[in-house]
Amino acid sequence: MKDRAMVPPAEFRSYYGRPIVRPAVWHHDIAAYLFTGGLAAGSALLAAGGDATNRPALRRAGRLTALGALGASTYFLVNDLGRPERFHHMLRVAKLTSPMSVGTWILSAFGGAAGVAAGAEILRWPRIGAAGGYAAAALAPALATYTAVLLADTATPSWHAAYPELPFVFAGSALASGAGVGLIAAPHTQTAPARTMAVLGAAMELYGAHRVETTKGILSEPYAQGRPGKLLRAGRTLTILGVAGALLGRRSRVVSALSGASLLAASLATRFGIFDGGIASAKDPKYTVVPQRERLRTRDGTNVETSP
Amino acid sequence: MGTNSLYGPLDPASDAGYTDAPPRMGFFTDTSVCIGCKACEVACKEWNAVPDDGFTLLGHSYDNTGGLSADSWRHVAFIEQPAASSVDALAVAAGGPATPDFRWLMMSNVCKHCTHAGCLDVCPTGALFRTEFGTVVVQEDICNGCGYCVPACPYGVIDQRKGDGRAWKCTMCYDRIGDGLTPACAQACPTQSIQYGELDELRERARERVAKVEGARLYGHDPDDGVGGDGAFFLLLDEPEVYGLPPDPIVTTRDLPAMWKRAGLAGLAMAAAVAVSFLGGNR
Numbered sequence: 296m297k298d299r300a301m302v303p304p305a306e307f308r309s310y311y312g313r314p315i316v317r318p319a320v321w322h323h324d325i326a327a328y329l330f331t332g333g334l335a336a337g338s339a340l341l342a343a344g345g346d347a348t349n350r351p352a353l354r355r356a357g358r359l360t361a362l363g364a365l366g367a368s369t370y371f372l373v374n375d376l377g378r379p380e381r382f383h384h385m386l387r388v389a390k391l392t393s394p395m396s397v398g399t400w401i402l403s404a405f406g407g408a409a410g411v412a413a414g415a416e417i418l419r420w421p422r423i424g425a426a427g428g429y430a431a432a433a434l435a436p437a438l439a440t441y442t443a444v445l446l447a448d449t450a451t452p453s454w455h456a457a458y459p460e461l462p463f464v465f466a467g468s469a470l471a472s473g474a475g476v477g478l479i480a481a482p483h484t485q486t487a488p489a490r491t492m493a494v495l496g497a498a499m500e501l502y503g504a505h506r507v508e509t510t511k512g513i514l515s516e517p518y519a520q521g522r523p524g525k526l527l528r529a530g531r532t533l534t535i536l537g538v539a540g541a542l543l544g545r546r547s548r549v550v551s552a553l554s555g556a557s558l559l560a561a562s563l564a565t566r567f568g569i570f571d572g573g574i575a576s577a578k579d580p581k582y583t584v585v586p587q588r589e590r591l592r593t594r595d596g597t598n599v600e601t602s603p
Numbered sequence: 604m605g606t607n608s609l610y611g612p613l614d615p616a617s618d619a620g621y622t623d624a625p626p627r628m629g630f631f632t633d634t635s636v637c638i639g640c641k642a643c644e645v646a647c648k649e650w651n652a653v654p655d656d657g658f659t660l661l662g663h664s665y666d667n668t669g670g671l672s673a674d675s676w677r678h679v680a681f682i683e684q685p686a687a688s689s690v691d692a693l694a695v696a697a698g699g700p701a702t703p704d705f706r707w708l709m710m711s712n713v714c715k716h717c718t719h720a721g722c723l724d725v726c727p728t729g730a731l732f733r734t735e736f737g738t739v740v741v742q743e744d745i746c747n748g749c750g751y752c753v754p755a756c757p758y759g760v761i762d763q764r765k766g767d768g769r770a771w772k773c774t775m776c777y778d779r780i781g782d783g784l785t786p787a788c789a790q791a792c793p794t795q796s797i798q799y800g801e802l803d804e805l806r807e808r809a810r811e812r813v814a815k816v817e818g819a820r821l822y823g824h825d826p827d828d829g830v831g832g833d834g835a836f837f838l839l840l841d842e843p844e845v846y847g848l849p850p851d852p853i854v855t856t857r858d859l860p861a862m863w864k865r866a867g868l869a870g871l872a873m874a875a876a877v878a879v880s881f882l883g884g885n886r
Contacts, residue, residue, distance in 0.1 A: 310680060310847030311663045313670060317759040320750040340873070344881035377748015377768020381728075384747040388729040392609070392856055395751050396727035432877075436870030443869070444862045448725060448855050449754035455855055458862045462869035470876055491880035499872060577754065584844045587851035 307588065309580040316450045318577035324375035326570035328368050329442050330472070330563045332402070333465060335364035336439035337473020337496070339409055343432030344488055345477075346425055353489065355416055356480030357473065358428060362413035365406050372402075394445040401441055405434040439469035446573060452583055453576035456514040457569075463503035464569065470496025471534065472562040478541060478555030486551060493541045493558055497534045504531065504565065513585055518572040526568030533561035610857040612826040615718050615834075619733035627737035628780055629802035630789065630835035631809050632711055634846075635816050637796040639665060639709035643677040646791035650776060651676065654764075664707075670847060671712055673764035676773040677788050680846050682708040710837065710846050711797055713788070714739070714760045714773035715823055718831030719854040722752035722761050722772075730770070737802070737834055738775040746770050757830065757852035775834070802834060813838055822848065829853030 309315070319325075342357025344350075373382045386403070390396040411427030440462040447458035454461070470492055477489030504527060508518045518527055537557035544550025576582040607613045616624035647653060656674035661667050664681035671678045686706050716738045723731040723739050730745035731752060741752075741761075748768035752761045761772040776786035780799075784790075789799035798805060806824055813819045822843050823833030829852050843850050 308842060308844050310670075310682070310845065311661075311666075313847055315759050315844070315847060315849050316757060317753050317762060319754040320763045340877045344877055348881050375750070377750065377763055377770075378746070381747035384728040384730070384745055385749070387745075388727070390727060390729070392724040392859065393727045393751070394859075394862075395725065395749060399727060436873045437866075439873060440866040440870045444859075444866050445751075447862050448859055449751075450721060450757040450759075450852075450855050451754045454754075455858070458858060459865050462862075462866040463872065466869040466873040470873060474880075488880040491883065492877060495876035495880065499869075499876070580844070580847075583849050587849055588844075591851050 307581055307584040309584060312580065314578050315580045315583040316452070316577050318574045319449065319451065320377075321570075322375055323567070323570070324371040326567045328371040328375075329465070329566035329570065330468075331364045331367040331371065332442055333439050333469030333562060333566070334472045334476070334559070335361045335368060335405070335409065336435035337469040337471070337492075338364060338476050339405070339412070339428070339431040339435040339473075340470070341473040341477050341489065341492065342412065343428050344492075345481075345485070346428050348488065350481065350485040350488070352481035352485045353477050354428070356476050358409070358412045358416045358424070360476045360480075361409045361431060365402075365409050368402065369406070394441055394448050398438075398441045398445060401434060401437045405431055405438050408434060435469075436466065439466050446569070449573075450583075451573045451577045452586065453511065453514045453517045454569075454573035456511045456586075457507045460503040460506040461569070463499050464507065464565065467496045467499025467501070467503060468562040468565050471500060471537070471558045472496075474541070475537065475555035475558035475562070478551045478558070480555075483545060483548060483551060486545075489555075490541045490545070493538055493554070497538045497558070497561075500562075500565065501531060501534060507569075514576060514582060517575040517579075517582065518568065521571075521575065523568045523572035523575055526564045526571065530561045530563075530565035530568055533557045533564060537561055607831070609724075609859060610719060610854065611831060613718055613831050614737070615720075615733055615831075616735055616737045621735050624735045624737070626801040626803065627834065628775065628800065629716065629737075629805055629833075630713060630775070630786075631798045631800075631805040631838070632713065632835065633796050633798065633809075633812060633838045634708065634710040635796075635812075635819060635838055635840060636794045637679070637709040637711055638794055639679055639681055639707075640793060641668075641679050642791040642793060643711045643788035643797055644668060644675065644679060646787040647677045647773070650779070650787035651774070653771075671714070671758075671760045671762070671772070673762035673767075673771040676713065676771075678712045680708075680710045680712060682710075682841070682845060684708065684841070708840055708845070710839070711788070711792075712846070712848070713835050714775075715758055715830070715836070716773075716775060716834030717854065718826065718834070719856065720830075721755040721757060721854045721856060722770075724854070724856040724859075725751045725755040727751060734777055736775070736777075736780060738777065738780075739834075740774045740777050741770055741772065743769055743771075755855055757849055757854065805836075809836065809838060816840075829857070
């Protein structure tokens, strides 16, 4: 799986090697939220499927996990603010040009629905639970994928370049983590759909991540090196282990649960790897200057300023 | 939102909804006459009460500020280079007048007040807004420090202030220009390297100036560039990246419609995957 270096060592000029674009000031709260937000979405979908096909263990685990992951998400998001006490300022506008504003409204709506679903699950109110559960599931794909737009809609070179595939990485990662919850929580008589979900989610995640890691030229580099590289490789290995266990360990509750845990860990590692890869790309002016110079060279030959 | 709201030439104030907006105001920073006195840095700090950004010796020529940040809204860059002119070298060899064997580039950097401002586009609270002068300003009583504007800026200008949590940057002295005053940096500049005025007039002045200075180029003056033209643009004597500027900045939100499409596609694939998982056979 090792890719040869296709890009020759880049020559570029800079101001004392200082970064040009500024790395995101977000802490790992946001990387953690990428995971918990995806987990909430995947679990809500698992719960709705379990409700629709009469698999109560999937429904119950999905609804409760969705609410728990949503609570964690809210904590991470508020905690990362420079002024946490002003979190409600997010709700004073709805702005389509801001993925964070769009996401705030998606998360708020999802939170209401997931809260109703989980509450009804505990109180055993099936009709209200179904309404809340299906509403949450309807919002889940948006919740799982908007975070990819959130990262890509920046000047952070390796995040922006990954915008076509990043939503598929995050959608797949969310599906796989939701499937992981099902594999851990449900008896093997109910887990068949979770296994399929794990395979499909893993396929999306692995395909997207492979594209991000190999087709972005120099901007793929930050995802292959250092800590982001280690995290993404760990994510891939854990995903493959999780899927293998999900398919081969059907009869064993223990193997199923371990597979589920592996899928959850894989999702966590992948999110942190993508997060850290983007940060690394912003810290080195090479990733800003070289692709932009390349763009100027290829755009047209007329108004190009080249190095002496 | 108009047709060019995300990308392309545009009058930002009228696009933002102002009906009787005054002319768009801007900075033209002519680096060929900058003497590196840093009066702009000091005047900006004084007028805007920008806090101390630490006392560090960077070893970057005379630059101990480093770059623009939450606590430095003007930044003077110093670049020492071997002299580029081969003609002068020959003259020296022939016993002609001695010329310096290096040149010193100095440039006062500032927020670009982009026509298409990534920071403003992505701000989820409405704290960042477009003024009637076409500039971009943060409302400090609204900003909740989400930090999204920081990675969204293609120039790495806006920044979160440590210990305060909110985002800060140049306001083009919004509190001065509303009263017809010149921004503090331009007022303090002793060589008119920093010129403040109506953007159209500054662009005209820059066109004349660039024709007269050998090796000069304009940066950020073109309404057809990746950010729709900068409200603060420059005359440079070397490539932008030498001064720490991106050579071809493009506002990230140009691609936002394409990004949402890809996200929508991934969302549909996700829903389909769940449907297949639960309906496709019952093992």
